[in-house]
Amino acid sequence: MRFVLTRIKTQMFRFEIIRQSTKSSARLGLIHTSHGTIKTPAFIFCATKANIKGLPIDYVKGSGTQVILSNAYHLMLQPGSGLIKRGGGLHSFLSWDGPIFTDSGGFQIFSLGHGSVSSEIKGTRFGDRRRTLLRVTEEGAEFRSYIDGRLIKLTPELSMQIQMDLNADIIVSMDECTPYHISKLYTANSMEKSKRWAMRSLTEIKKHGRFEEQALLAVIQGGVYRDLRQESAQFANDNDFPGFAIGGSLGKTKSEMYDVVAMTADMLDKQRYKHLLGIGGIEDIFEGVRSGIDTFDCVAPTRMARHGAALVKRRELSNQSQKIMNLNNSAYLEDFSPISESCRCYTCQTYSRAYIHHLLKAREVLAGGLISIHNIFTMNRLMSDIRSALELDRLEEMRSDWGRTNT
Amino acid sequence: MRFVLTRIKTQMFRFEIIRQSTKSSARLGLIHTSHGTIKTPAFIFCATKANIKGLPIDYVKGSGTQVILSNAYHLMLQPGSGLIKRGGGLHSFLSWDGPIFTDSGGFQIFSLGHGSVSSEIKGTRFGDRRRTLLRVTEEGAEFRSYIDGRLIKLTPELSMQIQMDLNADIIVSMDECTPYHISKLYTANSMEKSKRWAMRSLTEIKKHGRFEEQALLAVIQGGVYRDLRQESAQFANDNDFPGFAIGGSLGKTKSEMYDVVAMTADMLDKQRYKHLLGIGGIEDIFEGVRSGIDTFDCVAPTRMARHGAALVKRRELSNQSQKIMNLNNSAYLEDFSPISESCRCYTCQTYSRAYIHHLLKAREVLAGGLISIHNIFTMNRLMSDIRSALELDRLEEMRSDWGRTNT
Numbered sequence: 001m002r003f004v005l006t007r008i009k010t011q012m013f014r015f016e017i018i019r020q021s022t023k024s025s026a027r028l029g030l031i032h033t034s035h036g037t038i039k040t041p042a043f044i045f046c047a048t049k050a051n052i053k054g055l056p057i058d059y060v061k062g063s064g065t066q067v068i069l070s071n072a073y074h075l076m077l078q079p080g081s082g083l084i085k086r087g088g089g090l091h092s093f094l095s096w097d098g099p100i101f102t103d104s105g106g107f108q109i110f111s112l113g114h115g116s117v118s119s120e121i122k123g124t125r126f127g128d129r130r131r132t133l134l135r136v137t138e139e140g141a142e143f144r145s146y147i148d149g150r151l152i153k154l155t156p157e158l159s160m161q162i163q164m165d166l167n168a169d170i171i172v173s174m175d176e177c178t179p180y181h182i183s184k185l186y187t188a189n190s191m192e193k194s195k196r197w198a199m200r201s202l203t204e205i206k207k208h209g210r211f212e213e214q215a216l217l218a219v220i221q222g223g224v225y226r227d228l229r230q231e232s233a234q235f236a237n238d239n240d241f242p243g244f245a246i247g248g249s250l251g252k253t254k255s256e257m258y259d260v261v262a263m264t265a266d267m268l269d270k271q272r273y274k275h276l277l278g279i280g281g282i283e284d285i286f287e288g289v290r291s292g293i294d295t296f297d298c299v300a301p302t303r304m305a306r307h308g309a310a311l312v313k314r315r316e317l318s319n320q321s322q323k324i325m326n327l328n329n330s331a332y333l334e335d336f337s338p339i340s341e342s343c344r345c346y347t348c349q350t351y352s353r354a355y356i357h358h359l360l361k362a363r364e365v366l367a368g369g370l371i372s373i374h375n376i377f378t379m380n381r382l383m384s385d386i387r388s389a390l391e392l393d394r395l396e397e398m399r400s401d402w403g404r405t406n407t
Numbered sequence: 408m409r410f411v412l413t414r415i416k417t418q419m420f421r422f423e424i425i426r427q428s429t430k431s432s433a434r435l436g437l438i439h440t441s442h443g444t445i446k447t448p449a450f451i452f453c454a455t456k457a458n459i460k461g462l463p464i465d466y467v468k469g470s471g472t473q474v475i476l477s478n479a480y481h482l483m484l485q486p487g488s489g490l491i492k493r494g495g496g497l498h499s500f501l502s503w504d505g506p507i508f509t510d511s512g513g514f515q516i517f518s519l520g521h522g523s524v525s526s527e528i529k530g531t532r533f534g535d536r537r538r539t540l541l542r543v544t545e546e547g548a549e550f551r552s553y554i555d556g557r558l559i560k561l562t563p564e565l566s567m568q569i570q571m572d573l574n575a576d577i578i579v580s581m582d583e584c585t586p587y588h589i590s591k592l593y594t595a596n597s598m599e600k601s602k603r604w605a606m607r608s609l610t611e612i613k614k615h616g617r618f619e620e621q622a623l624l625a626v627i628q629g630g631v632y633r634d635l636r637q638e639s640a641q642f643a644n645d646n647d648f649p650g651f652a653i654g655g656s657l658g659k660t661k662s663e664m665y666d667v668v669a670m671t672a673d674m675l676d677k678q679r680y681k682h683l684l685g686i687g688g689i690e691d692i693f694e695g696v697r698s699g700i701d702t703f704d705c706v707a708p709t710r711m712a713r714h715g716a717a718l719v720k721r722r723e724l725s726n727q728s729q730k731i732m733n734l735n736n737s738a739y740l741e742d743f744s745p746i747s748e749s750c751r752c753y754t755c756q757t758y759s760r761a762y763i764h765h766l767l768k769a770r771e772v773l774a775g776g777l778i779s780i781h782n783i784f785t786m787n788r789l790m791s792d793i794r795s796a797l798e799l800d801r802l803e804e805m806r807s808d809w810g811r812t813n814t
Binding site: 049050051053054055056057058059074078079083086087088093094095333334336346350351352354355357358359361362364365366369370373 | 456457458460461462463464465466481485486490493494495500501502740741743753757758759761762764765766768769771772773776777780
């Protein structure tokens with residue numbers, strides 16, 4: 001397979017709306033990239049450190065995956081983006097010939113820096129990880145590598161250079177990612193800084209990169225505040241970013257999150273591509289699609305798999321009071337049926353719940369891999385179902401089949 | 408795949424010698440079982456707790472594997488052989504429709520009991536694991552489960568019942584596995600006990616099992632002593648075991664091991680199938696094949712893979728003073744070639760040394776899985792090369808191509 005990936009093929013990035021719903025902001029679209037076309041709405045799976053944990057890439061492809069995401073932050077620290085570039089880019093490195101999305105690295109720096117921003121964004125808890133962020137200036141963010149302790153200053157320009165080295169198809173401007181508990185004033189100042197950083201990112205890729213081919217998304221900040229979101233959106237609309245990534249704090253509750261996402265998406269140029277950063281529960285996806293979000297990324301489907309949780313429709317759970325199928329549960333000890341009778345994934349075609357339960361009890365890593373295959377396949381099936389429903393403009397009608405389930 | 412495994416198909420176990428070398432005791436053979444035919448000499452891969460660590464079963468098949476081994480000891484404790492039987496047997500449980508080998512459970516009990524018998528057999532070191540063996544009597548061995556501490560008495564009859572539940576194609580009589588440092592008197596008494604236990608195993612399967620179909624191997628004991636090995640072999644020859652498994656202490660050095668194996672194999676009925684328990688370095692295999700061994704099992708190819716070591720021919724190592732390709736080594740940091748240029752395994756067709764080095768450094772479990780695929784493929788290629796050489800009676804001529812390498 002390696003030799004196939006060395007081919008040179010370029011195509012201008014282009015987002016195309018195939019069908020606009022008449023009932024909501026939902027739309028069916030196509031994202032054309034040098035590494036193929038993504039049918040949207042789509043889910044982007046996290047290959048954080050250049051791999052989806054435990055899975056040979058064939059299983060990622062075989063489960064219907066269109067696009068994966070790697071983290072500039074982790075790859076910058078190890079093995080280094082220069083090394084990946086010298087090896088032919090990230091596609092070749094991890095042997096994936098489809099589209100790749102990378103983030104700017106900013107999120108992880110601030111997440112590790114402040115504790116856990118991720119939890120805060122979702123309004124859950126304040127983490128207590130070791131803080132590695134040293135200083136944020138107008139120029140960029142200084143932090144210590146979690147690998148060897150060396151001092152690194154990440155600037156918008158460096159983030160672009162890293163993402164250009166990696167040669168991802170969709171890339172993200174560096175922003176300051178603020179936690180929920182900060183003041184409106186801090187949020188406003190931070191949003192202004194993120195605008196300046198996005199502008200520097202745009203300048204950098206136009207000067208040194210292939211702007212037409214690597215789509216740079218502007219991160220939309222502003223927390224839960226309408227006026228700040230409006231200002232951030234206006235800035236992005238006024239510049240020639242090919243798309244947008246909604247980031248920053250989305251509030252304390254699910255309901256507040258849906259409102260902030262809908263409000264923000266509504267402020268953005270309807271013709272351009274919109275990504276929602278780091279959110280991907282099944283209900284969240286339905287709400288996001290209704291608001292006009294085209295792609296989602298989230299570690300949940302594979303992370304929960306490693307802890308033994310399988311994504312299934314509510315009606316497939318024997319105990320309706322449960323929210324997920326936790327295969328650690330002794331209810332599955334002697335259950336020789338597949339995770340889902342209706343699922344055509346490799347895992348469901350090959351193994352039983354009892355077998356996976358055994359692997360979990362025996363602490364065998366294969367358990368996480370097998371459930372990941374199922375969860376990836378299931379998320380792709382969900383997105384495919386959503387696209388089919390949008391063809392008929394009947395999103396709400398199919399929602400009850402999937403909705404209110406397990407994430 | 409699961410539905411395929413529910414078919415009922417039975418065939419009498421039969422070992423057939425296709426060609427006998429004129430230069431040594433080596434022979435080319437076929438082992439016919441209810442789950443297919445094994446071309447010998449063959450390597451048996453360890454699916455200890457009903458899985459080859461990290462690998463979906465397709466990769467085990469796709470790497471040319473003919474037969475796998477699971478441990479009655481681990482499966483008896485978890486999930487229990489009764490559960491596996493109720494689910495349709497071990498083939499169905501782990502979704503493998505080829506031949507399966509199980510051991511008696513004895514080895515692990517004594518290994519955990521005495522410390523580490525495995526290290527002692529290979530003359531390396533004396534382990535210091537927590538001892539769980541409580542008592543060995545004429546009836547059997549009492550030990551505590553490492554999972555829940557419950558008291559278990561494993562008898563030859565119970566070991567047979569477990570292996571009958573699992574429905575493996577090749578099974579092993581329970582023996583007392585003694586460490587190297589014990590006296591000749593203890594070895595003699597223990598060998599006598601193992602004979603009586605083997606006889607009870609034979610009686611048990613004839614009475615309650617399918618003796619014609621599940622091949623019961625007698626374990627040959629007697630340590631390094633010619634007269635004791637002779638007595639153990641004679642007993643096995645005189646009874647209708649379909650094959651033999653050479654076990655027990657094989658001495659302190661590789662050279663002594665080769666002598667003990669050759670001597671013991673030579674005492675056994677030439678027409679019957681011979682397995683060498685737990686030995687599988689490349690040099691060991693060449694020596695074993697010369698002595699008339701038909702199958703080998705060893706955890707090394709997959710265990711070393713999880714630690715980053717890939718099996719390659721010596722000439723494929725850049726540093727000829729090394730013995731193995733340790734992909735943790737920084738020499739591979741920016742090496743974008745595959746593990747082996749000549750290898751057609753999935754890993755070598757898909758990924759570079761640099762990528763696997765990165766995964767090892769990032770402590771990603773995928774590294775172990777990918778190297779396991781390569782090592783399994785390589786061991787199967789080695790055995791296939793050995794069989795091809797035996798077709799032409801030119802084993803020694805091809806040995807230099809593989810010999811004196813890395814295990």
